[in-house]
Amino acid sequence: MISILKKEIHEFLDSLIAYVVIGIFLVGIGLLMWVFPETNVLDYGYSSMETVFSLAPYVFMFLVPAITMKSFAEEKRNGTIELLYTLPFKEMDIIKGKFFAGFLLVLFSILPTLVYYFSLFYLGNPVGNIDTAGIVGSYIGLILLGGIFTAIGIMSSALTGNQIVSFILAAFLCFFFYAGFESLASINIWSETSAIIKEVGILVHYEVLSKGLIDFSDVVYLLSVTGLFLYLTKLILNLQKG
């Protein structure tokens, strides 16, 4: 797994993908957090990172599929997938290597936003007047969300040999699993079941974590959805092997 991980990270660094993704994420989130009048925290007047945590998932919806779209699609198109399969790797090691490479990139784009926390900490009146628990919970939620999005992206990439198809599919699935179930549940036909449908989606669990309530069941939910998509990736690749 480590050799695949290294190879993938080298690819990210060599191809500028890493710099572009991290750069765009930080510029975008930075503008939203400090500059744009509707969303900036300075005009808002409360020391909260709400802006980051409510908008970051939507930024990730585009960035994460962009990171993962080539992972299997390009290997298939170039035929290098045959190399990977005939080297002594376990199938799950290949998937995990690619997943963790993407996930690390997501982590490294989240990491610099910690600076915002410290800025707000000192901007607070009195200093330190900030909901630390809520922010820790939100960070855990955002990181786990990044994991799910990466897993969805890897699976979409395994489905097709075309990077653009992979990107669009992943972006759609990310949106659907994040907010789609919430919207579905709001249709007026479900009555009691609507609560259950909501629970299937990511948003409910993410919001609970954002409030600083680190519930074991929410963490398990987010982790198992990631695992599920990685397992689906394995099934898809197996089917394609013939």
Place this chain on the structure above:
Amino acid sequence: MNEYCVSEIQLYGAKKSTILKSKEGLRYSMSVVVDSLTKIYGTQKALDQVSFEAPKGAITGFLGPNGAGKSTTMKIATGYVSASSGTILVNGIDVSSEALKVKRITGYLPEHNPLYLDMYVKQYLGFVASAYQVGGVKNRIGEMIERCGLEREQSKKIRALSKGYRQRVGLAQALIHDPDVLILDEPTSGLDPNQLVEIRDVIKSASQEKTVILSTHIMQEVEALCDKVVIIDKGRIVADDKVQNLKKDQKKAESYVVEFEQEIDVRLFSESGLQIEASGSNRYTVGGEGDPRKTIMKIAGENDLPLVNISKNEQSLENVFQDLTKEK
């Protein structure tokens, strides 16, 4: 005639394998044994009861027209594709149940030689070496670079290499963990004549003490490189023998083209047991048991015939191949 030839060859092959099994059990375990392998894609039978074996220390040529099933067999042997039925044993290990073990002792150069074009040569070899968990990676990479003649290209990106050099990188990749079994799918396709010779040399020098299977549709390659040849056509094995034996079998049909200055009476030759046939413009095709040249000279001398030229009708593996794989 052809069918007779084939059945005799197969008989010979069968005899040899039973000897191998009983007397040289050890050698048997150090080889690739394909047993009634069948692969069905949808409704199409790509491989139909394919059985052969590739002994250790020899290069086995796997020959067949395009689409005959060469690549499919190799993909199954390397664990990339699974078989519909039948088994492949690599050094006595079953590919279908212990693919990982087989992959560790096998070096594979896939058809079209897929490579990570954005990697540097050394970086790529390092990646492959780490996959095989090769010890002393740096030395090993240096060794492979030297052996495959990549010194001048070693710090370039693979994208910047010519086809011949990319092929060498592919070979270096297949050889880096010093595998027991080497499977090369059309290693020389698309190379210029100089590159061809160089790549062949690399393969030849690497083949000692290894089991090498090499697929190709170029006959000269088999004659130049291989000790044994397996010919496959439409998913079936049509011949399986040593290269010399295949040529020898064809020798029975060996004939000579004899040219005279003027037309001659063919009866002079047929009376002395030779088969003679006019093939136009004072040329005759003469065949017979053994070497008929002496007899031809003798008759020509005795009858004062103006003999201009005797040349052998060259029977190469090419003919064997064409005979065995032509549409019936």
